[in-house]
Amino acid sequence: xxxxxxxxxxxxxxxxxxxxxxxxxxxxxxxxxxxxxxxxxxxxxxxxxxxxxxxxxxxxxxxxxxxxxxxxxxxxxxxxxxxxxxxxxxxxxxxxxxxxxxxxxxxxxxxxxxxxxxxxxxxxxxxxxxxxxxxxxxxxxxxxxxxxxxxxxxxxxxxxxxxxxxxxxxxxxxxxxxxxxxxxxxxxxxxxxxxxxxxxxxxxxxxxxxxxxxxxxxxxxxxxxxxxxxxxxxxxxxxxxxxxxxxxxxxxxxxxxxxxxxxxxxxxxxxxxxxxx
Numbered sequence: 001x002x003x004x005x006x007x008x009x010x011x012x013x014x015x016x017x018x019x020x021x022x023x024x025x026x027x028x029x030x031x032x033x034x035x036x037x038x039x040x041x042x043x044x045x046x047x048x049x050x051x052x053x054x055x056x057x058x059x060x061x062x063x064x065x066x067x068x069x070x071x072x073x074x075x076x077x078x079x080x081x082x083x084x085x086x087x088x089x090x091x092x093x094x095x096x097x098x099x100x101x102x103x104x105x106x107x108x109x110x111x112x113x114x115x116x117x118x119x120x121x122x123x124x125x126x127x128x129x130x131x132x133x134x135x136x137x138x139x140x141x142x143x144x145x146x147x148x149x150x151x152x153x154x155x156x157x158x159x160x161x162x163x164x165x166x167x168x169x170x171x172x173x174x175x176x177x178x179x180x181x182x183x184x185x186x187x188x189x190x191x192x193x194x195x196x197x198x199x200x201x202x203x204x205x206x207x208x209x210x211x212x213x214x215x216x217x218x219x220x221x222x223x224x225x226x227x228x229x230x231x232x233x234x235x236x237x238x239x240x241x242x243x244x245x246x247x248x249x250x251x252x253x254x255x256x257x258x259x260x261x262x263x264x265x266x267x268x269x270x271x272x273x274x275x276x277x
Contacts, residue, residue: 001120003047004094005037005112006086008079009102011055015250020058020102022249024258029249030058032105034067038277039269040112047116048094051102052082080197080222084208087201096120098198103248105258107196108268111238115198118162118236125203125231128164128223129238130155130191138188142171151247153193153221155235162234167193167221194238195247197223203231243268 009020009030016022020030027035034049041047051062051069054076062069072085083099096119098112111129119127133141141152154172157164166172171190175181181189199207203226213228215221226233244261248254269277 001046001096002092002094003044003096003098003116004087004090005041005047005049005098005100006083007033007037007049007051007100007102008082009033009051009053009058010079010082011053011058012074013250016252018057019249020053021061022255024105024249024255025262028061028065029105030061030102031065033100033102033107034062034065035269035274035277036105036107036109037100037112038067039273040109040116042277044113044116050086052079052086054082078222080204081208084204087204093201095201096123096198097201097204099196101195101248103250104195105249106244106246106261106268107194108238108240108243111194111196114236114238115196118234119198119200123200124234125200126207126223126226127162127198127234127236128155129194129196130157130235131194131238131240132187133190133192134186135182135188137192138171138190141190141192145171150220153195155191155193157191157235159237162236164223164227164233164235166227167219167223169219169221191235191237193223193235207231 011018013019021028037049051067052072054072054074059069070086070089072082076082087097115127144151150169153167153169155167156172210225210229213225216224244265
């Protein structure tokens with residue numbers, strides 16, 4: 001199976017211009033994401049890593065850190081469109097495309113490996129990771145949503161097959177008799193979605209041609225387009241195992257938060273990892 005890990009890296013970010021080149025504890029955001037992707041690819045065959053960007057400054061930086069890059073149109077609306085554009089440019093087409101978010105420098109490499117392994121064992125239309133929340137984490141999410149209701153996405157899926165039923169900015173499912181369940185397990189029945197996607201090449205090529213779907217617009221969740229148009233999306237449970245955990249970088253405050261988390265939890269890659277990749 002030929003796999004491509006493609007990292008969208010847009011210089012002209014409206015919320016944080018030049019974001020991929022900003023530094024987090026001495027390394028650029030893009031460099032961190034590239035190194036995590038390279039670690040995920042270690043030991044695997046037929047895996048290529050490419051950066052998708054609209055800006056020559058990022059192309060130059062990719063050359064400096066030793067990763068291949070493709071120039072895409074500045075007019076593409078999303079990172080997924082940028083990823084699809086790179087695939088169109090590739091002569092040796094991949095079977096599986098992993099969209100590694102270019103603004104997620106705390107994504108554990110084993111999350112990427114879990115998606116690659118799951119797709120390789122049983123190819124599907126698309127695939128994405130989820131993590132089960134403890135009751136403490138669920139309480140924190142509920143509290144957070146009182147001030148930022150559109151933070152944190154939850155997923156409901158068949159836990160035997162991974163087949164996704166739905167995703168929402170609401171906390172799904174609602175829980176009856178919660179006090180009983182809290183006594184039975186440290187983990188709640190709620191799974192939080194992690195914004196990382198893998199696609200079969202055919203699905204990706206079709207997906208970017210589809211109009212934005214109704215519930216995708218309402219929720220602001222691109223994965224709902226897949227479900228609304230009848231594609232199969234598989235959820236793969238993963239575990240942060242006490243490691244730093246945050247969503248993407250969108251502001252100077254997010255950079256400060258990422259640096260604080262790294263100081264608290266340590267780097268995802270050891271010095272030996274950095275030497276080996």
